[in-house]
Amino acid sequence: MKSYQELAYKWIRGSGEEYLDVNPADKEHVLAKIKLFTKDDLKESLNKALSKFDEWSRTPSPKRGQILLKAGELMEQEAKELALLMTLEEGKTLKDSMAEVTRSYNLLKFYGALAFKIGGKTLPSSDPDSRIYTLKEPLGVVALITPWNFPLSIPVWKLAPALATGNTVVLKPATKTPLLVAKLVEILSRAGLPDGVVNLVVGKGGELGDIIVSDENISAVSFTGSTEVGKRIYRLVGDKNRMTRIQLELGGKNALYVDRSANLDLASELAVRGAFGLTGQSCTATSRLIVHKDVYGHFKQKLIERVRKWRVGNGTDDVDMGPVVDEGQFKKDLEYVEIGKREGFKLIYGGNVIPGKGYFLEPTIFDGVTPESRLFKEEIFGPVLTVTEVGSLDDAISLVNSVEYGHTAGIVSTDIKAINRFVREVEAGVIKVNKPTVGLELQAPFGGFKNSGATTWKEMGEEALEFYLREKTVYEGW
Numbered sequence: 001m002k003s004y005q006e007l008a009y010k011w012i013r014g015s016g017e018e019y020l021d022v023n024p025a026d027k028e029h030v031l032a033k034i035k036l037f038t039k040d041d042l043k044e045s046l047n048k049a050l051s052k053f054d055e056w057s058r059t060p061s062p063k064r065g066q067i068l069l070k071a072g073e074l075m076e077q078e079a080k081e082l083a084l085l086m087t088l089e090e091g092k093t094l095k096d097s098m099a100e101v102t103r104s105y106n107l108l109k110f111y112g113a114l115a116f117k118i119g120g121k122t123l124p125s126s127d128p129d130s131r132i133y134t135l136k137e138p139l140g141v142v143a144l145i146t147p148w149n150f151p152l153s154i155p156v157w158k159l160a161p162a163l164a165t166g167n168t169v170v171l172k173p174a175t176k177t178p179l180l181v182a183k184l185v186e187i188l189s190r191a192g193l194p195d196g197v198v199n200l201v202v203g204k205g206g207e208l209g210d211i212i213v214s215d216e217n218i219s220a221v222s223f224t225g226s227t228e229v230g231k232r233i234y235r236l237v238g239d240k241n242r243m244t245r246i247q248l249e250l251g252g253k254n255a256l257y258v259d260r261s262a263n264l265d266l267a268s269e270l271a272v273r274g275a276f277g278l279t280g281q282s283c284t285a286t287s288r289l290i291v292h293k294d295v296y297g298h299f300k301q302k303l304i305e306r307v308r309k310w311r312v313g314n315g316t317d318d319v320d321m322g323p324v325v326d327e328g329q330f331k332k333d334l335e336y337v338e339i340g341k342r343e344g345f346k347l348i349y350g351g352n353v354i355p356g357k358g359y360f361l362e363p364t365i366f367d368g369v370t371p372e373s374r375l376f377k378e379e380i381f382g383p384v385l386t387v388t389e390v391g392s393l394d395d396a397i398s399l400v401n402s403v404e405y406g407h408t409a410g411i412v413s414t415d416i417k418a419i420n421r422f423v424r425e426v427e428a429g430v431i432k433v434n435k436p437t438v439g440l441e442l443q444a445p446f447g448g449f450k451n452s453g454a455t456t457w458k459e460m461g462e463e464a465l466e467f468y469l470r471e472k473t474v475y476e477g478w
Contacts, residue, residue: 002084010186011186012035014041027327027357042203048196051196052197056163056167057138062116065111069108069109069112089176089179092278104153110443111164112164119136120134134472136470138167138470141219142167142169143221150282156184161465162222165465165468167220169199170212171185174205213244216240216241219244221247223249226251233246234248234454246456249283250453252405252448252452253288253405254285254286255288257413259418260294261418264302270412270434271303271385273436275383277320279383280382280384288376293391300367300387321383324361329382336380339375340364343375345369345386348365348366364383365385368389377402397421400426405451407449409430428448442460444460444461446458
Protein backbone atom coordinates (compact mmCIF):
# COMPACT_ATOMS: atom_id res chain seq x y z
CA MET A 1 0.00 0.00 0.00
CA LYS A 2 1.29 3.45 -0.93
CA SER A 3 2.52 5.81 1.79
CA TYR A 4 2.28 9.58 1.57
CA GLN A 5 4.50 10.24 4.58
CA GLU A 6 7.07 12.27 2.67
CA LEU A 7 4.32 14.59 1.39
CA ALA A 8 3.04 15.08 4.92
CA TYR A 9 6.50 15.77 6.38
CA LYS A 10 7.30 18.38 3.74
CA TRP A 11 4.09 20.39 3.60
CA ILE A 12 2.24 19.86 6.92
CA ARG A 13 4.61 21.44 9.40
CA GLY A 14 2.84 21.09 12.72
CA SER A 15 4.54 20.25 16.01
CA GLY A 16 1.57 18.93 17.98
CA GLU A 17 -0.02 15.55 18.53
CA GLU A 18 0.03 12.85 15.88
CA TYR A 19 -3.02 12.05 13.75
CA LEU A 20 -3.34 8.91 11.61
CA ASP A 21 -4.76 9.56 8.15
CA VAL A 22 -6.47 6.22 7.43
CA ASN A 23 -8.16 4.78 4.33
CA PRO A 24 -11.90 4.49 5.19
CA ALA A 25 -12.31 1.51 2.87
CA ASP A 26 -10.33 -0.79 5.19
CA LYS A 27 -9.67 1.23 8.39
CA GLU A 28 -6.14 -0.22 8.41
CA HIS A 29 -4.11 1.41 5.63
CA VAL A 30 -2.36 4.42 7.22
CA LEU A 31 -1.66 6.89 4.43
CA ALA A 32 0.45 9.14 6.64
CA LYS A 33 1.06 10.20 10.20
CA ILE A 34 0.18 13.88 10.45
CA LYS A 35 1.64 16.26 13.00
CA LEU A 36 -1.20 18.60 13.94
CA PHE A 37 -0.68 22.32 14.44
CA THR A 38 -0.46 23.90 17.87
CA LYS A 39 -1.57 27.43 18.70
CA ASP A 40 2.02 28.58 18.36
CA ASP A 41 2.31 26.92 14.94
CA LEU A 42 -0.86 28.70 13.86
CA LYS A 43 0.40 32.08 15.07
CA GLU A 44 3.59 31.60 13.06
CA SER A 45 1.53 30.85 9.94
CA LEU A 46 -0.65 33.92 10.46
CA ASN A 47 2.42 36.12 10.84
CA LYS A 48 3.98 34.66 7.71
CA ALA A 49 0.86 35.37 5.66
CA LEU A 50 0.82 38.93 6.96
CA SER A 51 4.50 39.48 6.15
CA LYS A 52 4.07 38.30 2.54
CA PHE A 53 1.02 40.41 1.72
CA ASP A 54 2.84 43.49 0.39
CA GLU A 55 4.97 41.42 -1.97
CA TRP A 56 2.14 39.31 -3.33
CA SER A 57 -0.44 42.12 -3.59
CA ARG A 58 2.04 44.18 -5.64
CA THR A 59 2.70 41.31 -8.01
CA PRO A 60 0.88 42.21 -11.27
CA SER A 61 -2.34 40.28 -11.60
CA PRO A 62 -1.32 38.78 -15.00
CA LYS A 63 1.76 37.33 -13.27
CA ARG A 64 -0.45 35.87 -10.56
CA GLY A 65 -2.65 34.46 -13.29
CA GLN A 66 0.32 32.81 -14.99
CA ILE A 67 1.15 30.94 -11.79
CA LEU A 68 -2.42 29.67 -11.47
CA LEU A 69 -2.49 28.61 -15.11
CA LYS A 70 0.77 26.72 -14.63
CA ALA A 71 -0.60 25.05 -11.51
CA GLY A 72 -3.65 23.96 -13.49
CA GLU A 73 -1.41 22.40 -16.13
CA LEU A 74 0.65 20.56 -13.51
CA MET A 75 -2.47 19.26 -11.79
CA GLU A 76 -3.86 18.02 -15.09
CA GLN A 77 -0.63 16.13 -15.75
CA GLU A 78 -0.90 14.45 -12.33
CA ALA A 79 -4.66 13.91 -12.38
CA LYS A 80 -4.58 10.12 -12.05
CA GLU A 81 -2.24 10.27 -9.05
CA LEU A 82 -4.44 12.87 -7.36
CA ALA A 83 -7.62 10.89 -8.06
CA LEU A 84 -6.10 7.80 -6.46
CA LEU A 85 -5.05 9.79 -3.39
CA MET A 86 -8.59 11.19 -3.11
CA THR A 87 -10.13 7.73 -3.26
CA LEU A 88 -7.70 6.43 -0.65
CA GLU A 89 -8.10 9.39 1.70
CA GLU A 90 -11.79 10.29 1.39
CA GLY A 91 -13.30 7.08 -0.01
CA LYS A 92 -15.17 8.21 -3.11
CA THR A 93 -14.96 6.17 -6.28
CA LEU A 94 -12.13 6.69 -8.74
CA LYS A 95 -14.62 7.98 -11.29
CA ASP A 96 -15.94 10.61 -8.86
CA SER A 97 -12.41 11.44 -7.74
CA MET A 98 -11.28 12.01 -11.31
CA ALA A 99 -14.29 14.27 -11.91
CA GLU A 100 -13.33 16.34 -8.88
CA VAL A 101 -9.68 16.57 -9.92
CA THR A 102 -10.76 17.65 -13.41
CA ARG A 103 -12.94 20.40 -11.98
CA SER A 104 -10.05 21.47 -9.73
CA TYR A 105 -7.49 21.96 -12.47
CA ASN A 106 -10.07 23.70 -14.62
CA LEU A 107 -10.82 26.05 -11.71
CA LEU A 108 -7.13 26.94 -11.47
CA LYS A 109 -7.06 27.70 -15.18
CA PHE A 110 -10.35 29.63 -15.04
CA TYR A 111 -9.20 31.99 -12.29
CA GLY A 112 -5.72 32.16 -13.80
CA ALA A 113 -7.30 33.54 -16.98
CA LEU A 114 -9.60 35.89 -15.06
CA ALA A 115 -6.59 37.37 -13.27
CA PHE A 116 -5.61 39.01 -16.58
CA LYS A 117 -8.75 41.18 -16.52
CA ILE A 118 -9.03 42.19 -12.84
CA GLY A 119 -9.42 45.95 -12.71
CA GLY A 120 -11.74 48.86 -12.18
CA LYS A 121 -13.64 51.11 -14.56
CA THR A 122 -13.71 54.73 -15.73
CA LEU A 123 -16.87 56.79 -15.29
CA PRO A 124 -17.90 60.16 -16.72
CA SER A 125 -17.91 63.18 -14.44
CA SER A 126 -20.25 66.17 -14.56
CA ASP A 127 -17.12 68.32 -14.23
CA PRO A 128 -15.32 68.62 -17.65
CA ASP A 129 -11.98 69.04 -15.87
CA SER A 130 -12.06 65.78 -13.97
CA ARG A 131 -12.62 62.07 -14.29
CA ILE A 132 -13.84 59.29 -11.99
CA TYR A 133 -12.35 55.83 -11.91
CA THR A 134 -12.33 52.82 -9.60
CA LEU A 135 -9.57 50.49 -8.44
CA LYS A 136 -9.96 46.88 -7.30
CA GLU A 137 -7.65 45.97 -4.42
CA PRO A 138 -7.02 42.78 -2.41
CA LEU A 139 -8.29 42.64 1.15
CA GLY A 140 -5.21 41.33 2.97
CA VAL A 141 -4.83 38.02 4.77
CA VAL A 142 -7.84 35.77 4.25
CA ALA A 143 -8.76 32.58 6.12
CA LEU A 144 -10.13 29.65 4.14
CA ILE A 145 -11.68 26.77 6.10
CA THR A 146 -12.69 23.77 3.99
CA PRO A 147 -14.49 20.42 4.54
CA TRP A 148 -13.54 16.81 3.83
CA ASN A 149 -16.28 15.86 1.35
CA PHE A 150 -14.76 17.72 -1.62
CA PRO A 151 -11.21 17.71 -0.33
CA LEU A 152 -9.62 19.26 -3.41
CA SER A 153 -12.19 21.23 -5.39
CA ILE A 154 -13.54 23.30 -2.49
CA PRO A 155 -10.05 24.38 -1.39
CA VAL A 156 -9.30 25.25 -5.03
CA TRP A 157 -12.49 27.21 -5.64
CA LYS A 158 -11.71 29.37 -2.60
CA LEU A 159 -7.95 29.55 -3.00
CA ALA A 160 -7.73 30.31 -6.72
CA PRO A 161 -9.80 33.54 -6.65
CA ALA A 162 -8.12 34.59 -3.38
CA LEU A 163 -4.70 34.30 -5.01
CA ALA A 164 -5.77 35.77 -8.34
CA THR A 165 -6.89 38.93 -6.56
CA GLY A 166 -3.64 39.34 -4.59
CA ASN A 167 -4.52 38.13 -1.10
CA THR A 168 -2.32 35.95 1.10
CA VAL A 169 -3.96 32.94 2.69
CA VAL A 170 -4.21 30.84 5.82
CA LEU A 171 -5.79 27.60 4.60
CA LYS A 172 -7.23 25.13 7.09
CA PRO A 173 -8.55 21.94 5.48
CA ALA A 174 -10.51 19.25 7.31
CA THR A 175 -8.26 17.11 9.49
CA LYS A 176 -9.69 14.01 7.80
CA THR A 177 -8.31 14.94 4.36
CA PRO A 178 -5.12 17.02 4.65
CA LEU A 179 -2.95 15.20 2.13
CA LEU A 180 -4.86 16.41 -0.92
CA VAL A 181 -4.44 20.01 0.18
CA ALA A 182 -0.76 19.39 0.88
CA LYS A 183 -0.47 18.16 -2.70
CA LEU A 184 -2.28 21.30 -3.90
CA VAL A 185 0.18 23.56 -2.05
CA GLU A 186 3.07 21.56 -3.49
CA ILE A 187 1.74 22.03 -7.03
CA LEU A 188 1.32 25.78 -6.50
CA SER A 189 4.89 25.98 -5.21
CA ARG A 190 6.21 24.18 -8.28
CA ALA A 191 4.18 26.58 -10.44
CA GLY A 192 6.06 29.52 -8.95
CA LEU A 193 3.97 30.65 -5.97
CA PRO A 194 6.29 32.31 -3.44
CA ASP A 195 6.67 30.62 -0.07
CA GLY A 196 4.38 32.06 2.61
CA VAL A 197 1.63 33.28 0.27
CA VAL A 198 -0.41 30.18 1.14
CA ASN A 199 0.01 28.83 4.65
CA LEU A 200 -1.42 25.38 5.29
CA VAL A 201 -2.53 24.68 8.87
CA VAL A 202 -3.92 21.28 9.89
CA GLY A 203 -5.62 20.73 13.23
CA LYS A 204 -8.87 20.28 15.04
CA GLY A 205 -11.41 22.95 14.17
CA GLY A 206 -12.50 23.37 17.76
CA GLU A 207 -8.96 24.23 18.78
CA LEU A 208 -7.71 26.30 15.85
CA GLY A 209 -10.84 27.57 14.11
CA ASP A 210 -11.81 30.12 16.74
CA ILE A 211 -8.28 31.53 16.82
CA ILE A 212 -8.11 31.89 13.05
CA VAL A 213 -11.41 33.68 12.54
CA SER A 214 -10.96 35.89 15.63
CA ASP A 215 -7.50 37.11 14.69
CA GLU A 216 -7.56 40.86 14.08
CA ASN A 217 -5.22 40.52 11.09
CA ILE A 218 -7.71 38.34 9.18
CA SER A 219 -9.56 40.49 6.64
CA ALA A 220 -12.01 37.84 5.42
CA VAL A 221 -13.21 34.34 6.29
CA SER A 222 -14.58 31.86 3.79
CA PHE A 223 -15.99 28.72 5.43
CA THR A 224 -17.72 25.62 4.10
CA GLY A 225 -19.13 23.21 6.66
CA SER A 226 -22.00 22.69 9.06
CA THR A 227 -24.62 25.33 9.82
CA GLU A 228 -23.87 25.05 13.53
CA VAL A 229 -20.20 25.93 13.05
CA GLY A 230 -21.05 28.58 10.45
CA LYS A 231 -23.28 30.40 12.93
CA ARG A 232 -20.51 30.28 15.52
CA ILE A 233 -18.06 31.81 13.05
CA TYR A 234 -20.61 34.53 12.27
CA ARG A 235 -20.78 35.43 15.97
CA LEU A 236 -17.01 35.40 16.45
CA VAL A 237 -16.41 37.61 13.43
CA GLY A 238 -19.08 40.02 14.66
CA ASP A 239 -17.28 40.43 17.97
CA LYS A 240 -13.99 41.51 16.39
CA ASN A 241 -12.75 45.09 16.58
CA ARG A 242 -12.33 45.27 12.80
CA MET A 243 -15.01 44.63 10.23
CA THR A 244 -14.30 41.26 8.63
CA ARG A 245 -15.85 40.03 5.43
CA ILE A 246 -17.49 36.61 5.72
CA GLN A 247 -18.62 33.95 3.27
CA LEU A 248 -20.47 30.85 4.49
CA GLU A 249 -21.59 27.72 2.65
CA LEU A 250 -23.41 25.49 5.08
CA GLY A 251 -25.75 22.52 5.43
CA GLY A 252 -28.46 21.24 3.12
CA LYS A 253 -31.58 19.10 3.05
CA ASN A 254 -32.24 19.09 -0.65
CA ALA A 255 -35.43 17.89 -2.28
CA LEU A 256 -36.19 16.45 -5.71
CA TYR A 257 -39.83 16.76 -6.77
CA VAL A 258 -41.17 14.15 -9.18
CA ASP A 259 -44.09 15.78 -10.98
CA ARG A 260 -47.09 13.92 -12.38
CA SER A 261 -45.76 14.60 -15.90
CA ALA A 262 -42.24 13.29 -15.14
CA ASN A 263 -40.32 10.74 -17.18
CA LEU A 264 -40.07 8.14 -14.40
CA ASP A 265 -37.01 6.38 -15.79
CA LEU A 266 -35.19 9.69 -15.77
CA ALA A 267 -36.57 10.56 -12.33
CA SER A 268 -35.39 7.32 -10.76
CA GLU A 269 -31.92 7.73 -12.29
CA LEU A 270 -31.62 11.32 -11.04
CA ALA A 271 -32.86 10.33 -7.58
CA VAL A 272 -30.35 7.51 -7.13
CA ARG A 273 -27.42 9.52 -8.50
CA GLY A 274 -28.34 12.54 -6.39
CA ALA A 275 -28.90 10.59 -3.17
CA PHE A 276 -26.22 7.91 -3.27
CA GLY A 277 -23.51 9.29 -5.52
CA LEU A 278 -20.57 10.49 -3.39
CA THR A 279 -22.09 8.29 -0.63
CA GLY A 280 -24.61 11.07 0.00
CA GLN A 281 -21.80 13.14 1.48
CA SER A 282 -22.52 16.39 -0.32
CA CYS A 283 -24.30 19.56 0.75
CA THR A 284 -26.20 19.36 -2.56
CA ALA A 285 -27.15 15.67 -2.29
CA THR A 286 -30.78 14.62 -2.70
CA SER A 287 -32.03 13.64 0.74
CA ARG A 288 -35.78 14.12 0.19
CA LEU A 289 -37.94 12.79 -2.64
CA ILE A 290 -41.32 14.47 -2.98
CA VAL A 291 -43.53 12.59 -5.42
CA HIS A 292 -46.93 13.39 -6.93
CA LYS A 293 -49.63 10.90 -5.92
CA ASP A 294 -50.52 10.13 -9.55
CA VAL A 295 -47.11 8.53 -10.16
CA TYR A 296 -46.15 7.57 -6.60
CA GLY A 297 -46.55 3.81 -6.82
CA HIS A 298 -45.05 3.43 -10.28
CA PHE A 299 -42.12 5.69 -9.43
CA LYS A 300 -41.23 3.71 -6.31
CA GLN A 301 -41.01 0.55 -8.41
CA LYS A 302 -38.64 2.30 -10.79
CA LEU A 303 -36.62 3.67 -7.88
CA ILE A 304 -36.12 0.23 -6.30
CA GLU A 305 -35.25 -1.31 -9.65
CA ARG A 306 -32.55 1.33 -10.15
CA VAL A 307 -31.05 1.24 -6.68
CA ARG A 308 -30.75 -2.55 -6.80
CA LYS A 309 -28.18 -2.07 -9.55
CA TRP A 310 -26.16 0.36 -7.44
CA ARG A 311 -22.80 -1.18 -6.59
CA VAL A 312 -21.12 -0.44 -3.25
CA GLY A 313 -17.50 -1.20 -2.42
CA ASN A 314 -13.93 0.02 -2.31
CA GLY A 315 -13.61 3.13 -4.45
CA THR A 316 -10.61 1.66 -6.26
CA ASP A 317 -12.91 -1.07 -7.68
CA ASP A 318 -15.58 -0.68 -10.37
CA VAL A 319 -18.36 0.54 -8.05
CA ASP A 320 -20.93 3.35 -7.83
CA MET A 321 -20.52 4.21 -4.15
CA GLY A 322 -17.61 3.99 -1.76
CA PRO A 323 -17.44 3.91 2.04
CA VAL A 324 -18.59 6.50 4.54
CA VAL A 325 -15.65 8.78 5.37
CA ASP A 326 -14.97 7.71 8.97
CA GLU A 327 -16.35 6.10 12.11
CA GLY A 328 -18.05 9.25 13.37
CA GLN A 329 -20.06 9.80 10.20
CA PHE A 330 -20.78 6.07 9.97
CA LYS A 331 -22.31 6.05 13.45
CA LYS A 332 -24.35 9.15 12.61
CA ASP A 333 -25.77 7.49 9.48
CA LEU A 334 -26.71 4.36 11.43
CA GLU A 335 -28.30 6.50 14.14
CA TYR A 336 -30.60 8.10 11.56
CA VAL A 337 -31.53 4.67 10.20
CA GLU A 338 -32.67 3.80 13.72
CA ILE A 339 -34.49 7.13 14.06
CA GLY A 340 -36.41 6.36 10.87
CA LYS A 341 -37.42 2.98 12.24
CA ARG A 342 -38.47 4.45 15.59
CA GLU A 343 -40.53 7.14 13.89
CA GLY A 344 -42.45 4.33 12.20
CA PHE A 345 -41.51 4.83 8.55
CA LYS A 346 -41.25 1.92 6.16
CA LEU A 347 -37.72 0.90 5.24
CA ILE A 348 -38.15 -0.10 1.59
CA TYR A 349 -34.49 -0.57 0.75
CA GLY A 350 -31.13 -1.03 2.48
CA GLY A 351 -30.29 0.21 5.93
CA ASN A 352 -27.76 -2.52 6.66
CA VAL A 353 -24.04 -2.46 7.31
CA ILE A 354 -22.14 -4.22 4.54
CA PRO A 355 -19.74 -6.81 6.02
CA GLY A 356 -16.06 -6.11 5.64
CA LYS A 357 -13.26 -3.97 7.00
CA GLY A 358 -14.44 -0.55 5.86
CA TYR A 359 -17.25 1.87 6.73
CA PHE A 360 -19.76 0.51 4.22
CA LEU A 361 -23.52 1.11 4.43
CA GLU A 362 -26.20 0.08 1.98
CA PRO A 363 -28.13 2.82 0.18
CA THR A 364 -31.14 3.38 2.43
CA ILE A 365 -34.67 4.48 1.50
CA PHE A 366 -37.56 5.23 3.87
CA ASP A 367 -41.11 5.53 2.51
CA GLY A 368 -44.05 7.57 3.79
CA VAL A 369 -41.86 10.06 5.66
CA THR A 370 -43.86 12.94 7.14
CA PRO A 371 -42.78 16.60 7.14
CA GLU A 372 -42.65 16.97 10.93
CA SER A 373 -40.21 14.10 11.38
CA ARG A 374 -36.51 14.40 12.13
CA LEU A 375 -35.73 12.25 9.11
CA PHE A 376 -37.44 14.81 6.85
CA LYS A 377 -35.97 17.94 8.45
CA GLU A 378 -32.44 17.19 9.65
CA GLU A 379 -29.26 16.97 7.59
CA ILE A 380 -27.78 13.45 7.67
CA PHE A 381 -24.91 13.72 5.18
CA GLY A 382 -25.03 10.08 4.25
CA PRO A 383 -26.75 7.60 1.90
CA VAL A 384 -30.20 7.91 3.50
CA LEU A 385 -33.17 9.02 1.37
CA THR A 386 -36.78 9.78 2.32
CA VAL A 387 -39.87 9.52 0.08
CA THR A 388 -43.00 11.61 0.65
CA GLU A 389 -46.25 11.68 -1.32
CA VAL A 390 -48.04 14.93 -2.25
CA GLY A 391 -51.32 15.69 -3.98
CA SER A 392 -50.39 18.83 -5.89
CA LEU A 393 -47.63 21.13 -7.07
CA ASP A 394 -48.65 23.60 -4.36
CA ASP A 395 -48.06 20.97 -1.69
CA ALA A 396 -44.75 20.00 -3.26
CA ILE A 397 -43.41 23.57 -3.25
CA SER A 398 -44.60 24.04 0.31
CA LEU A 399 -42.76 20.91 1.47
CA VAL A 400 -39.59 21.76 -0.45
CA ASN A 401 -39.55 25.12 1.37
CA SER A 402 -40.54 23.74 4.78
CA VAL A 403 -37.02 22.99 6.05
CA GLU A 404 -34.43 25.47 7.34
CA TYR A 405 -32.06 24.87 4.44
CA GLY A 406 -31.98 26.14 0.86
CA HIS A 407 -28.95 24.86 -1.03
CA THR A 408 -30.35 23.09 -4.10
CA ALA A 409 -33.73 21.78 -5.22
CA GLY A 410 -34.84 19.90 -8.30
CA ILE A 411 -37.91 19.13 -10.34
CA VAL A 412 -38.46 16.34 -12.85
CA SER A 413 -41.27 17.39 -15.17
CA THR A 414 -42.31 17.97 -18.77
CA ASP A 415 -44.91 20.58 -17.76
CA ILE A 416 -43.40 24.00 -18.50
CA LYS A 417 -45.91 25.79 -16.27
CA ALA A 418 -45.04 23.54 -13.32
CA ILE A 419 -41.34 24.02 -13.98
CA ASN A 420 -41.60 27.80 -14.11
CA ARG A 421 -43.62 27.94 -10.89
CA PHE A 422 -41.12 25.68 -9.14
CA VAL A 423 -38.17 27.78 -10.29
CA ARG A 424 -39.89 30.99 -9.22
CA GLU A 425 -41.29 29.91 -5.83
CA VAL A 426 -38.73 27.50 -4.36
CA GLU A 427 -36.28 29.06 -1.88
CA ALA A 428 -32.93 27.64 -2.92
CA GLY A 429 -29.73 29.06 -4.34
CA VAL A 430 -29.57 26.50 -7.16
CA ILE A 431 -32.55 24.99 -9.00
CA LYS A 432 -32.11 21.91 -11.16
CA VAL A 433 -34.67 21.03 -13.87
CA ASN A 434 -34.56 17.42 -15.09
CA LYS A 435 -31.06 17.13 -13.62
CA PRO A 436 -29.67 15.74 -10.33
CA THR A 437 -29.44 18.10 -7.37
CA VAL A 438 -25.70 17.39 -7.24
CA GLY A 439 -23.22 18.71 -9.79
CA LEU A 440 -22.07 22.29 -10.29
CA GLU A 441 -20.26 23.97 -13.17
CA LEU A 442 -17.32 26.19 -12.32
CA GLN A 443 -18.37 29.15 -14.47
CA ALA A 444 -21.70 29.52 -12.65
CA PRO A 445 -22.11 31.23 -9.24
CA PHE A 446 -23.01 29.02 -6.29
CA GLY A 447 -24.46 29.80 -2.88
CA GLY A 448 -27.35 28.69 -0.69
CA PHE A 449 -30.33 30.47 0.84
CA LYS A 450 -31.69 30.45 4.40
CA ASN A 451 -29.48 28.40 6.78
CA SER A 452 -27.49 27.00 3.87
CA GLY A 453 -25.38 30.14 3.58
CA ALA A 454 -24.81 33.76 4.49
CA THR A 455 -26.31 34.84 1.09
CA THR A 456 -23.83 37.72 0.92
CA TRP A 457 -21.17 36.49 -1.51
CA LYS A 458 -21.29 33.78 -4.15
CA GLU A 459 -18.60 31.19 -4.82
CA MET A 460 -17.38 30.05 -8.24
CA GLY A 461 -17.99 31.91 -11.46
CA GLU A 462 -16.62 35.41 -11.99
CA GLU A 463 -18.68 36.45 -8.97
CA ALA A 464 -16.26 34.66 -6.64
CA LEU A 465 -13.58 37.30 -7.29
CA GLU A 466 -15.68 40.04 -5.70
CA PHE A 467 -15.49 38.49 -2.23
CA TYR A 468 -11.71 38.91 -2.23
CA LEU A 469 -11.61 42.48 -3.57
CA ARG A 470 -12.43 45.92 -2.23
CA GLU A 471 -13.27 48.81 -4.55
CA LYS A 472 -11.75 52.28 -4.23
CA THR A 473 -13.30 55.25 -6.07
CA VAL A 474 -10.99 58.05 -7.28
CA TYR A 475 -12.11 61.56 -8.29
CA GLU A 476 -9.28 63.16 -10.29
CA GLY A 477 -9.37 66.81 -11.26
CA TRP A 478 -6.95 69.05 -13.18
